[in-house]
Amino acid sequence: MVPAEKEDNIILVGKKPPMNYVLAVVTQFNSGATEVAIKARGKAISRAVDVAEIVKNRFLNTVKVKEIRIGTETVTNQENKQTNVSSIEIYLTK
Amino acid sequence: MVPAEKEDNIILVGKKPPMNYVLAVVTQFNSGATEVAIKARGKAISRAVDVAEIVKNRFLNTVKVKEIRIGTETVTNQENKQTNVSSIEIYLTK
Numbered sequence: 001m002v003p004a005e006k007e008d009n010i011i012l013v014g015k016k017p018p019m020n021y022v023l024a025v026v027t028q029f030n031s032g033a034t035e036v037a038i039k040a041r042g043k044a045i046s047r048a049v050d051v052a053e054i055v056k057n058r059f060l061n062t063v064k065v066k067e068i069r070i071g072t073e074t075v076t077n078q079e080n081k082q083t084n085v086s087s088i089e090i091y092l093t094k
Numbered sequence: 095m096v097p098a099e100k101e102d103n104i105i106l107v108g109k110k111p112p113m114n115y116v117l118a119v120v121t122q123f124n125s126g127a128t129e130v131a132i133k134a135r136g137k138a139i140s141r142a143v144d145v146a147e148i149v150k151n152r153f154l155n156t157v158k159v160k161e162i163r164i165g166t167e168t169v170t171n172q173e174n175k176q177t178n179v180s181s182i183e184i185y186l187t188k
Contacts, residue, residue, distance in 0.1 A: 045139055053165070084147075087143075
C-alpha cells in the first residue's frame with residue numbers, strides 16, 4: 001500500500017512521446033519525492049513500462065521498482081457503452 | 095524467483111488476438127499447472143496485461159497475480175542495429 005500523503009506523485013502516461021513522461025518522473029524525484037507512481041491504461045501501458053525502464057536505466061540508477069499492480073477499469077465510450085480497459089501502476093522508489 | 099521446474103509454463107504474447115493467449119493460459123492451468131508466466135515485449139505488453147486480467151476476471155477467479163517484473167532487452171533489428179525494447183513478465187498462480 002502507498003501512504004496517502006504520497007499519492008500526489010503520480011505521472012499519468014498517455015499518447016505523448018515517452019521522454020515527456022520520463023522528464024516528469026525525473027523532475028518529481030529531483031524535487032524531493034522518494035516515490036513516484038507511473039500509471040497508464042490500454043495501449044499506453046507499454047509506454048508506461050518504457051518510461052519506468054528509461055528512468056531507471058538512463059537517468060536515475062538508484063531508482064528501483066517497488067511494486068507493479070495491474071487492474072481493469074470500466075470506461076464509458078463515445079457511444080455511451082461501457083467497456084473494460086486494463087490498467088497498470090508502477091511504483092518507483094529512490 | 096520461479097523454481098526451474100516451472101519455467102515451462104510460459105505463454106509468450108505477440109500480435110494475435112488476446113483470446114488466443116487467454117485460452118492458452120487457461121489450458122495450462124486446467125492441465126495441472128499451478129503457475130503460468132505471461133511474457134511480452136514492446137507493444138505487446140498492453141496485450142499481456144489484458145490477457146492476465148481476462149484470465150483472472152472472466153475464466154479462473156481463483157487465479158492471482160503473484161509477481162510482475164519489467165525489464166529491458168536488447169534486440170537486433172533488420173538493419174543490424176541494436177535497439178532496446180521493454181519487456182514484462184506476469185506470474186499467475188492458482
